[in-house]
Amino acid sequence: MSNVTAHLSIGDFARATGLSAKALRLYDEMGLLVPAEVDAFTGYRRYAPAQLDRARLVARLRLAGMPLARIRLVADLPPDSAAAELTSYWRQVEADTGSAGRLVAELVRELRRQERDMTVNNEFTTHPEAAVRLGIGGRDTQEDAVRVGAGLYAVADGVGAVRGVASVALEALTEPVPGDDALAVLDAGVSRAARAIADHFPDQAEAATTLTVVVLDGERLVSAHVGDSRLYLVRGGSLTRLTRDHTLVQTLVEEGRLTAEEARNDERRVVLNRAVAATAGYAPDLAVHATEPGDRLVLTTDGVHGRVDPAALAGLLLTEASADDVAGAVVDVVEAAGADDNYAVLVVDLP
Numbered sequence: 001m002s003n004v005t006a007h008l009s010i011g012d013f014a015r016a017t018g019l020s021a022k023a024l025r026l027y028d029e030m031g032l033l034v035p036a037e038v039d040a041f042t043g044y045r046r047y048a049p050a051q052l053d054r055a056r057l058v059a060r061l062r063l064a065g066m067p068l069a070r071i072r073l074v075a076d077l078p079p080d081s082a083a084a085e086l087t088s089y090w091r092q093v094e095a096d097t098g099s100a101g102r103l104v105a106e107l108v109r110e111l112r113r114q115e116r117d118m119t120v121n122n123e124f125t126t127h128p129e130a131a132v133r134l135g136i137g138g139r140d141t142q143e144d145a146v147r148v149g150a151g152l153y154a155v156a157d158g159v160g161a162v163r164g165v166a167s168v169a170l171e172a173l174t175e176p177v178p179g180d181d182a183l184a185v186l187d188a189g190v191s192r193a194a195r196a197i198a199d200h201f202p203d204q205a206e207a208a209t210t211l212t213v214v215v216l217d218g219e220r221l222v223s224a225h226v227g228d229s230r231l232y233l234v235r236g237g238s239l240t241r242l243t244r245d246h247t248l249v250q251t252l253v254e255e256g257r258l259t260a261e262e263a264r265n266d267e268r269r270v271v272l273n274r275a276v277a278a279t280a281g282y283a284p285d286l287a288v289h290a291t292e293p294g295d296r297l298v299l300t301t302d303g304v305h306g307r308v309d310p311a312a313l314a315g316l317l318l319t320e321a322s323a324d325d326v327a328g329a330v331v332d333v334v335e336a337a338g339a340d341d342n343y344a345v346l347v348v349d350l351p
Contacts, residue, residue: 007036007046017055018252023062024055032072033058063251065093112181128216129349131323133331137303137339144301144344147213149175154213155229155344157301159275162207165197169209169276172196182217183286186224189213190276190284198278208277211284212243212299216350221291224284227275230305232317233289234296239314242287246274260310295350296323300330303343308333323347 014021019033027033028045033055036048047055054075061071070089074082130153136142143158145166152175156166172193176185190211201207210227223231228245244250248271253260274282298317305313308330316329327347334343 007048010035010045010047013047013052013055016052018059019055019062027058027068030068030072032068032075063248112183127351129323129351131327131347132345133327134344135303135331135334135339135342137334137341137343139342142342144303144342145170146299146344146346147171147173148346151175151216152213153216153297153299153346153348154211155299155301155346156212156276157210157227157229157303157342157344159208159210159227159272159277160206162201162204165201165207166209166211168196168200169193169211173213176215176217182215182222183288186213186215186222187284187286190224190226194276194278197276201278205279206277208272208275210272210301211276214297214299214348216291219291221289221297223287223289225287226282226284227272228306229299229301232298232300234298234317235292235294237318239317242289244285246282246285247272291350293350296326297348297350298326299344299346299348301342301344303339303341304330304334304345307337307339307341307343317347323349 008016010021010024013019014024019027024033024045028035033047033051035045036051037046038044039046057075058071061074062068066074066089070085074085074089077085130148132146132148134142134144134146141163143163143166145156145158147154147170152173154170154173156169158165170193172195173189174185174192176182190213193209193211197207197209210229212225212227212229212231213223214231215222223242225231225243226246228247228250229243230245231242233240233242251273276282276284296317312333313330316326316333319326319329321329324347327345330345330347331343334345
């Protein structure tokens with residue numbers, strides 16, 4: 001009996017290792033993490049505390065993207081051999097990534113040549129209605145920033161204790177003019193924002209910000225995105241999120257190791273793995289989407305979408321009220337939820 005009580009339930013073991021119960025059942029079937037005991041009647045799995053280190057190693061290797069078969073090999077090796085195997089694995093990943101990168105770069109060049117060969121009218125023919133709300137919330141300083149220009153809309157959320165990083169990043173952006181390659185302009189703008197941060201904060205290695213920027217280019221929108229600020233599209237009574245959070249928790253959700261509800265309450269949800277920074281100006285996610293008359297674009301920092309229930313936020317954004325009324329309603333809900341962080345919301349309605 002004493003041996004049974006020393007074992008961990010599958011739920012406790014999952015929480016202690018960062019692996020989901022679903023993943024643990026799969027790893028049992030593969031022989032990668034076999035429970036110390038399985039109840040003969042219920043099939044309930046129990047794990048020994050001595051298995052925690054192996055499970056945590058598996059979790060970290062999965063997060064690094066290693067295939068399960070290779071993880072099993074590494075987990076069964078003594079430490080020195082495992083270290084050598086990991087080194088070899090990653091060197092091959094880098095080589096494969098380099099080869100894939102060259103192929104992708106060539107495809108990108110071909111596609112952009114095709115685009116230039118097409119007759120495209122990228123005059124800024126729309127005159128959207130835009131509304132902004134920016135609040136300090138429970139913070140001592142305002143580290144969120146918003147920029148609204150002639151067809152360019154952006155939000156940024158400064159990371160850490162360095163003040164003014166978001167504003168510096170937004171000021172570095174250049175607005176494309178008709179005839180420009182808007183995608184290339186935005187891509188270069190994010191790199192310029194990283195250099196501006198390094199120039200303004202030369203002794204602040206931790207200076208960083210999220211950045212989400214949209215340009216309306218004729219009948220399409222072009223976006224660049226780094227971090228966990230967000231861009232939403234409202235169309236035809238539906239809400240679509242057009243950006244992916246660059247966080248550890250988002251990766252765990254995509255791998256099925258956290259539910260969306262668990263992610264909202266996970267303390268790691270604010271841990272970014274990509275940001276625009278003085279020392280690491282990560283290249284942005286880029287996207288191009290066709291626009292339609294009546295589209296609504298909404299940009300938010302995590303002081304909004306991190307504090308408001310997703311269903312409640314969707315309900316506010318989907319209303320047919322004006323952009324200004326929608327932005328005001330969102331802020332009312334954020335304030336009612338406590339507004340413990342800076343917040344920014346930018347609503348853009350196309351005619």
